[in-house]
Amino acid sequence: MKSEFNYELKPGIKVRFIQSKQFKSVQMMVSFIHELKNKRELASRTLLAGILESSSAAYPNQHAITLKLAELYGATFGANTEVEGNLNLLNFVYSFVAPEYLKAGQSLLDESIDFLNQIIFHPRMEKGMFKPEVFERQRMNLKTYIQGIVDNKQSEALVNVQRSYFDDPIQQNTPYGTETDYQELTNQDIVAAYDQMLRRDQVQITVMGDLDLDFLKHSLSKFEFQESARETLHEICYSQAVKNQVKVQTKNESVQQSKLDLIYHLPIDAHQDRMFYAAVVMNAFLGGSPQSLLFQNVREKASMAYYAESSYSSLRSMVLIQTGIQATNHDSVLTLIKEQIAALQQGDFSVEQLAKIKIELINERQRMQDSPASNLEQAVLSELLDRPLDYKTQRNGIQAVTKQDVVAAASQLKLQTEFFLKGEMANGNY
Incomplete structure (x- = not known):
């Protein structure tokens, strides 16, 4: 049996809680949602997700993140981006053991929210920029990944047919941008994308699992979201005029x-x-x-x-x-x-x-x-x-x-x- 609860944490920050005993874990996704304005944003937001996923001020490297997740009884975490029509979602995905399967009275919810809060709001930075070695490593990783897509002939054909069909340059490309985009992006570009994400993106927090609603509301209130004028999302579905010539x-x-x-x-x-x-x-x-x-x-x-x-x-x-x-x-x-x-x-x-x-x-x-x-x-x-x-x-x-x-x-x-x-x-x- 599932029950659903929807409320607004702050203006532009929505919460959807699906209360369910179906799984032994609690699933959580924090999605920063942005209506894409140009194709370069595909690459900048993908690179931003990779940087935020790999380290933070409190967890300076992947090893530190892995140790923390192990402390949380094998919690799992990842960050990714996806394109849904006209929208780009930068997601922080997290799961942890449901309270029912821990010692009586024990819950990992507060610690989990604190972990995500550190990852999202306190990245590893130096003089107002992301750590240069982290930025460069993630940039090179994504350039290699994009090259792998091009080298796969089925993917190459897909990219080419999309470029031929779509009028919008955003829709023509892979959801991760192009190799050229990664060559041109600077650390300052990603800091600007991060600032845009925090201040302007709509936010959807989705939680699914066996939790007390009031306890969840109290824990989610600890996220350091600032009240700001967040962008208005228009139409999620992309459409273009049909053409008579093939x-x-x-x-x-x-x-x-x-x-x-x-x-x-x-x-x-x-x-x-x-x-x-x-x-x-x-x-x-x-x-x-x-x-x-x-x-x-x-x-x-x-x-x-x-x-x-x-x-x-x-x-x-x-x-x-x-x-x-x-x-x-x-x-x-x-x-x-x-x-x-x-x-x-x-x-x-x-x-x-x-x-x-x-x-x-x-x-x-x-x-x-x-x-x-x-x-x-x-x-x-x-x-x-x-x-x-x-x-x-x-x-x-x-x-x-x-x-x-x-x-x-x-x-x-x-x-x-x-x-x-x-x-x-x-x-x-x-």
Whole structure:
């Protein structure tokens, strides 16, 4: 049994507490939420998260942090960034043993809040700047990580198809920015990003576990948040106008496996109710499950792809199709993909097939309920969208989708971009 409580700690700082005995640990996420203004902020906020995660004034290195977490009976901690539509979330994620599993009267809540407070509000600084060695180490780590993304050909194809499709430079890039951004960022830039985060970001504190509400409120009040004029968040969902001309781009590289990626515009976002679930089911039917048309007909029956899958982004109103193929099969695979979409648009599938897809989606969401991390992420997204995303709501939404709904969703797909990473063999043949 779960109970939910929502309140405002200070203006612009919201708390969502999900009281539950489901897990043996208490999960906590402190999210600093910012509406992105330029693509460089992707890198600056990612680098900031890495710096704050690695040390603080009280815990000057990773070893000191590890020792403190061990003292707290194996508590876990991490910081990360994520992009949700137009928004960037800089998250501090923490979990600790629930009071029920400690000695009578013992709780780790106050110590945990103190630890997070030290990490967030008291970083390791020197003369108003982050410690130079910490800044440089994290900057180099992220440059290496970004280079690894580029070296992965599936990721390279994804970045290229996004750059071709999106009008907004922020959406064109990885959620972590570019290697060039990290080369150009200075210590002063990250200090400015940190100041922006503390003073201007909206804050969402999400807590899930078996705690006393009054005790939690008292502990959270110890966070050193300052009252300030925090930014107003506008629309979380990104959208852009559909185009009549399909962009086609080919890049030749010396790789054995070619990549064919497509992006379709789908004007159905996470704010819509019935059609949102219709789009979720339609995508699963198209290429989002092992029972999907792309998997069964392109990969298995035709043996035309090493992988063939689709994903639906309700925060960016698009469906992405990714395939790994032989270069010589490009035209055949493209034709097959379009045939699968046409089948959905024309209702050329049985209600029995649809029922299997829906059962698979519901089972997947039921399995997610056993993951503390998934529950926490779901709660944060629910707050951002201001709509319920609990298991029962999602189950009912999926169950209500009809064959006509799937046809209606598929009929709104419009191909916008095709990117082909064409593999060239050593002998010069493709």
